[in-house]
Amino acid sequence: MNPTKAKLMLAVTDLLKEDGIAGLSARAIAARAEVNQALVFYHFGTVMDLVDQACRAATDEAAASYRDELAEVTSLSELLELGRGLHERERAAGNITVMAQLLAGAQRDKTLAETARYALGRWNDEVEAAVARALEGSPVESVVDAPGLSRAISSAFIGLLMYDGVDRPGAESAFASLEQLGALVEVIEDLGPAARLVLRARLKGRG
Amino acid sequence: MNPTKAKLMLAVTDLLKEDGIAGLSARAIAARAEVNQALVFYHFGTVMDLVDQACRAATDEAAASYRDELAEVTSLSELLELGRGLHERERAAGNITVMAQLLAGAQRDKTLAETARYALGRWNDEVEAAVARALEGSPVESVVDAPGLSRAISSAFIGLLMYDGVDRPGAESAFASLEQLGALVEVIEDLGPAARLVLRARLKGRG
């Protein structure tokens, strides 16, 4: 990989984390990378193509870095614990912030929408596998499916980190509540077989 | 209210819903409002002041329109049911999309961050009251608090609607999973007093 290309791609995600998609421009990116502005177009053709490649690469890297950790998850309790740590780290790392800004920009730009879909999918590949394992043998297995739950977790993280950007205490209390509801599910998970049957019967009677 | 001011303010939220914060400009807003570009500055001084006023007004109106509905909520089941309808309607109305774009833009602009904080707070005033009522007497009352849960619900909605923008089926399945987990909480809510005590005891043993 050409060092200038690498510098430009890194500058994109840095700026996305700090300033968001709104103020992103070829000149801002080049300045951040300490590189001549014309090189953006020499190496990537258009600004959007640079953003696309930078975000895909960053997503691949981020997903891979969480891969081993997610691979060890075998229960909802472990998933919940991992979520707590991930939330803290993501505040500093900003991978989810990049995704949130991608989603915000996707409304306008179709190229960006495609990039966002890729990032969402890539991220989900890792999360869904862990969720599926955590759900296995759990009494809530018959209630929720792994594809849906993993996407719910992802979107909740995205919403939470955006909320965090303007109201940190509020986001903190929101996350605490979600954790407590998660603990509730854990309690159910630890229920005896008799209680499980009662629960399953009651849930059957609903939507 | 001056009709030109009103047209400009409406144009802002329309554009925010359709194109997002990224492409927003005085000229685009004026064109959408079918009004001369210079009138943006005559009436509002700066573009950001126009965006600020437009979003605050739109938030007040949206929150008020949901107020009566939220006022009738007295249980988690009702809250869950309202959430399903709200999700459908918000996809068309776009009030939450406006908030998401506000949050995305807040990363860069401090004025926008203040606007986003206002919108989040205004929205929360309505939701938290309903959540507090729904939680009253519920067995989960000792587990989650209304301020935290209402903010969790808000941020989940924001994340879900952003997800929806690029992957509708994915967002749909995510929402379905959250609903099913909500149904689980409902089942717990309907538990007898003996089961409640067991649950409370088990939860005490945790964080």
Next chain:
DNA sequence: GTCTATAAGATGATAGAC
């Protein structure tokens, strides 16, 4: 209050020297 015209600067993108 609304218009035209314009200033002063930022933007994406390209041509051509090195």
Next chain:
DNA sequence: GTCTATCATCTTATAGAC
């Protein structure tokens, strides 16, 4: 591959006619 210089076009914002 990198630079300077430049393009047409876009941006916010203002001055002044009506």
